[in-house]
Amino acid sequence: MTSPLPAAGSDLFPTQSFSGADDIVIVGGGLAGLFCALKLSPRPVTVLAAAPLGDGASSAWAQGGIAAAISEGDTAEAHVADTVAAGAGIVDERMALLMAREAPARIHDLLGYGVPFDRDLEGKLSLSKEAAHSTRRIVRVKGDTAGRAIMNALVVAVRKTPSIRVLEGFVAETLITEGRQVKGITARPLFGGAANPISVPAGAVVLATGGVGHLYAVTTNPNEAVGQGVAMAARAGAMIADPEFVQFHPTAIDIGRDPAPLATEALRGEGALLINRAGERFMLKLHADGELAPRDIVARGVFAENAGGRGAFLDATKAIGSKFAERFPTVAAACASVGLDPATQPIPVAPAAHYHMGGVLVDANGRTTIDGLWACGEVASTGAHGANRLASNSLLESVVFACRIAEDVSQIHQVPRLLRWPERIGVEMVSTGNDGEIIERLRHTMTNKVGVIRHRAGLSEALGEILTLKSMTRSLPLLNMLTTAKLITAAAYIREESRGGHYRSDFPETDPHWQRRTYLTLAEAQAIAVRASARQGAA
Structure with missing residues (x-):
């Protein structure tokens, strides 16, 4: 669970290949998903989004801007030093340096897509300073509207790109797999009263589903941020990294x-x-x-x-x-x-729950531990944020790794065709009628026991509650929420120290023994949950 991570190219990160359907499907209509789709152009790609493009993404709500070392005297290495300092000892410095060095090129890309970044009287990009940055390096739009302005520009660009097909109003639920190979996804329409999901076959799936904020009762995230991407990947067997590290704004x-x-x-x-x-x-x-x-x-x-x-x-x-x-x-x-x-x-x-540093484990090209599956944006864990994300690094990470995924997929993927519009499949939606009550109980449990301050007894109680709630529903969207909550809580339970966004009142000091990332499968999280809840019950 916390052993050294095998290098890319090992069995953990398999060599990606494609068979069968050759469509590229991106799940998520936020910054990472749209930027990846644009970078894949002119290759045909399908984007699935739960909300209309730009409306359900945390990216659109970002106020600060994008961190980039582009001013005279600033360097990528200085940016990394600030990132490492904020990340509380577990930042993957190779990933952070890669991200910082590619920042200027991605800012240039965004300008090309029409993002109206603030400029000074000389026409140079205006830069501001945010917490834990050693200098001014935040590129903004009208003070606090960077996220919305970036998303507006990208939505326009996507709408104008004929190779990008957009399916709005569909919530992804499950990855379709054969062995270690992802073959597509199932998604359910939000509107229209349809009982059955659709099946979207694919040779490549890119998860860009966003964060986990609405697992908590108080959050700055949009309603769509319920951790479904992490759960989908975990249920398919993917490795999850650092799920305990939740940043509270x-x-x-x-x-x-x-x-x-x-x-x-x-x-x-x-x-x-x-x-x-x-x-x-x-x-x-x-x-x-x-x-x-x-x-x-x-x-x-x-x-x-x-x-x-x-x-x-x-x-x-x-x-x-x-x-x-x-x-x-x-x-x-x-x-x-x-x-x-x-x-x-x-x-x-x-x-308020604001950003998830953990997520689906990926390498430098956004590859997950399952063949045919990539992930970028907040759903992914690159290691660049460590235990505590540096301000305005999130949008930067999204565009840097979305671009790298597009390049990686393009190198190994034949030019795809757009598949026929998906058909409905016979997977019945089961609702117990008490889903609202279960969601409310989950959100309050996460806030009260897995929030800003944590301790063993509260985490044990939370794991027991999550197991109880799971037994009360067969709804896939709700099971996905409970799955991601379980991963976060189990990892918080085993990390017996305080570091970055993870604070344990019973272990308030940072422990050198724990100066390493967490790697966790769903099976391991389940075992931790059962053991912890049983211990709590016996206490």
Whole structure:
């Protein structure tokens, strides 16, 4: 489960090959999926998306921007040094360097697709600074609208590309396999009342399904982020890496909305302060960098203030003031929706599930441990983020590895044809009628017991609850949610230390013994869950 990882080309990462159907299917309509589809052009490709393109992706909600070492004096090596420092000792430095070195080329690609990145008076790209970066290297759009602007540009490009076929309103459920070879997927239409899923045959499947935020009761992610890609891969036998590392954004706007709107980290980069109800700056007691400390430390600081009844607020009234709405329109609009003026009033904040550093294990070309299956974006675990993602590295990772997947598939894949439109297959959808109750129980269990602060007893109880909930449903979408929750919780249970986004109150120190990545199969997670819940029951 935590042994050294075999190198690419070993039995774990098989040499990819294709047989049978030769369509390329990308599951997910976010940044990683669309960028990969565009890079595969003019090869025909099918993109499956649960929501209309751009609407159900965390990418569109990203406010900070993309990290890239493109300013004079900045280097890829300096970018990697910051990434390694934030990643708490388990960053795969080879992957991080690869990502950082390819950043300028991917920024150029995005400009070519029409992304309107901010520029200064001389026409150069404007760069901002975010937490744990040693210099300004964040490429943004109108302050806090980078994600939406990037997605809008890519959606337009995809719609104009005749080789890309888009199936919107379909939720992928299962990978179709023969031995270690992926042969396609099954997906269920969201609308139209159809009882049966469709079968989409494929010679190559690229998972770009996003994150896991909605496994938690408080999250900044869109509703579609329920971890289905991780579960699909795990159920098919793929290795999962580092699932315990969930990043909680410290400054979700605490106004009772689900998903919670985000107060971008760029606000703290521009001087906004974290205070409690008494006006005290509490982060200075926790870290020398104060508000710009790594996200896990800030999240725990905010969590402690709220848990202690002192409240937590982001105060931008002095640093930004009257220019707030102009510089950060997305945050301003969220605040205005509840009658709050961030130019003159502190913003109430709370930690929220934001990003999953773990996911489906992939190599430098995005290959998973199953033949015919690739993964990119948040569903994948490249090792570049370690235990705690550096701000604005997520969009960069998405485009870098989506491009590398496109190149890898193109080198070994014959020019495909678009297969006939898929037909319905006889897999019955089973609903017990209590799925809503099960989802609510799962989300609260994950937040309360597998959240910002964890401990053995709570994790044991969570694993027992997940096993109980699994026995209550036969719904594939819900079983996928429970599967990913089990992987996260089992890995958190066995990692008896605190590191990055994983904090154990019963093991609060970092342990050198655990300075390694976690590798976990679904069978191993199940065994851990059974053992832990049995131990808890006997206690």
